[in-house]
Amino acid sequence: MDLGLIGQYVWNGLMLGVIYAMVAVGFTLFFGVLDVIKFSHGDVLTLGVFVGLASYLGLHQAGVQSPVVLLVTVVFSAIASMAVLGAVIAKFFVLPLRSAPPFITLLITLMIGTVIRESIRLFYPSGSNPQSFPHLLPTTSYHFGQFILRLDTLILILVGVLVIYLVNLLINRTKLGLAIRAVAQDGETARIMGINFEMIVLLTFGLGSGLAALAGVMNGLYYNEVNFGTGLMLGVIGFSAAVIGGLGNIYGAILGGFLFAALQIIGVVALPFASAYKDVVAFGIVIVLIGFKPTGLIGEKISERV
Template sequence: MSGEVFFQQFLNALGLGIMYALIAVGFTLFFGVIEVVNFAHGEVFMMGAFVALIVSGILVAAGFTMGSLPLFVAVLVAVLIAGGIIGVLLEKFIVRPMRGAPDIMTLLITLGISIVMREAVMLLVPNGRNPQPFPNLMDLDSIQIGGVLIKPEAILSIVLSAILIGGLAYIIEKTTFGRYIRATAQDREAAMMMGINVKKVFIVTLALGSALGAVAGLMNGLSYGIIKFDMGFAASIKGFAAAVVGGLGNVYGAIAGGLLLGFLEILVVSVIPDGSSYQDIVSFIIVIMCLVFRPAGIFGERAYEKV
């Protein structure tokens, strides 16, 4: 493999990996703090992309220029807010009523709502059954590094994702509310007794995670230029898988897991002949192996069941 191709593939992997990481962070937060696996998270990702599509359409009609910085920032903010709102709604109407129900029920209800969300987008967006072209929200000149032509969207996605993940890490590690989140994750009852408003923590957690997931959808649109109503399913699986690989509940593990999964997939595609048709199989087999042999994640210690 020549150096240029290698570099190109490296960037592809980084872009894919960081997108998985953005989704995985949500899964891991929800599990760590609220103890649910939210299978609707992939649909939040998908809806993020569609919100970006629609909002950019409206803004252009309102006089913004396509490809300008103000437009991009406005769309980004809109996606973050929309993601947050979806998260709050999910908490209120899906997750909260199911508190205390068996795990299997909570899991199934998030599956159910994910179907509803996916179908709703398909039916409500005009011509929603077909892939939608995603506008080029940010006009950037192609960058050349060492003779390699690089898609600027890729760099933009990577940088933006890194900033967002950094922001989340800051919130969790440094702010008071972040401390509440960590406390609730560690011991819900103790947190409650210490006067932390656990309900609020849950809402904020779902809002934060969902906002990041929605932005991941925006990134996906930017990088590939095309979005479709059913792209949330694969995102759910990959994001959850990445979170599991990193150890559910561990935010930094989720980031590492996402990157690892991205690199592995690109590796499979580029090394194995006809690899793209086996891309998913390989990543799923890795996930199953990981679940079976390292259920606490690649960094986790062996867990002992509480008796």
């Protein structure tokens, strides 16, 4: 196989891995602080994309033409609104159910996600149909044989890697991160030590939801299309990546995201008609891996959660 084509597959896998890792980190943050799986995560991602798209259309109708202004508005509106929504979900639907059986929280968040997804389909103009996402990044391409380096993809990968690094830095090198890790390790002891438990939970859910919104915007910028079901598959993939990496471990979430992307690319390369089967191959291998390693590739240790 041509080296340029191999490089193209690796490059595409890196782009997907960045998006999957960002979604998976959100699941890990939620599980880390409250031991809950927030199944509305993927739909929050979708809503963030549509908020960003609506912001773009509003500014465009108002005559704003600057790609930089439009891009900043799309990204900021998506992240800020979903960070607030994530905190609201935690405040009114997750924290009140801390003493309830875990499946109740799963059911509530699943229903919230369904409400969000169906509301987009029903109330957004032509919400049932795929929506064109604007080209807001440079579209220059460089050809090296069969390898095509798109400048927009390079920017997205660099931004994604930087965001993942900054989140890791936040969790492991700041006082806020220390408080998050303390709550994740032992919430009651953290309260006794003077940490505002509820505030940390709200901030963590806001951070994870904002990350999801950014991942969704990056996905829209990459494919230049979004639909009301975008977050459904990304949510499943992100959760699978978090589990296979080691749910509750931020490094495991990152590893799982890139691993899932690699499995999809291997499926594309190795199998005929692979683009139709890449998800089947990836999920099938993940099922086998989980069977052999139920705690994930990076086994969670209580002292290392989040």
